[in-house]
Amino acid sequence: MESKRQQKFAGILQEELASIFQREGAEYLPNTLVTITKVRVSPDLAVAKVYLSFLSTNNTLLSINTVNSHAGEIRYKLGTRIRHQARVVPTLSFFIDDTNTYVEHMDKIFDKISKERKDTDGETTEE
Template sequence: MESKRQQKFAGVLQEELATIFQREGAEYLPNTLVTITKVRVSPDLAVAKVYLSFLNTNETSISIATVNSHAGEIRYKLGARIRHQVRVVPSLTFFLDDTNIYVEHMDKIFDKISRERKEQPDSEDESE
C-alpha cells in the first residue's frame, strides 16, 4: 500500500507528465493522444512506473517502445519542471495500461451471454 507521500508525489508526476505529453507528445508520437492513467512510485521516490493509454493508434506496443526509448529525454523535461519540489527526479519506466482493452473484452463476453439467453427458449414455459 502506498503512503500519502508516495500518492502525493505520484499525483505531481502524473500532472507534470500529462502536460509534457500534451505540449510535446507529438514529437514522439505524431497523431496519437497519450493519456497517463496511473503513476506508481517506489517508497524511496526514486523509481516511477507510468501507465499510459493511447488513442488513434493500432500499434500500442510500438507506441510504448517509442516512449520508453525517449524516457531519458522525458525525465530531463520533467526534472526541469519539478526541480524545486524534489531532491531526485525519479527514473521513469512506461507501461501500457490495458484496462480499456480488458473492459472491451468483458463487454463482448457479456453481450454474447445476453444474446445466447435471448435465443434460448424459456424451459419454464415448456413445462407448463
C-alpha cells in the same frame, strides 16, 4: 499499500507528465493522443512506473517502445518542472495500460452471456 507521500508525489508526476505529453508529445508520437492513466512510485520515490493509454494509433507496442526510447529526455523535461518539489527525479518506466481493452473484452463476454440467457429463456417458454 502506497503511503500518502507516494500518492501525492505520483499525482504531481502524473500532472507534469500529462503536460509534457500534451505540449511536446507530437515530437515522439505524431498524430497520437497519449493519456497517463496511472503513476506508481516506489517507497523511496526513486522509480516511477507510468501507465499510458494511446488513442488513434494502430500499433500500441511500437508507441510504448518509442516512448521508452525517449525516457531519458522525458525525465530531463520532468526534472526541469519539478526541481523545486523533489530532491531526486525518479527513473521513469512506461507501460501500456490495457484497462480499456480488458473492459471491452469483459463487455463482450457479458453480452454473449446475456444473449445466451435470452435464447434459453425463449426456448423454455415456447415448450
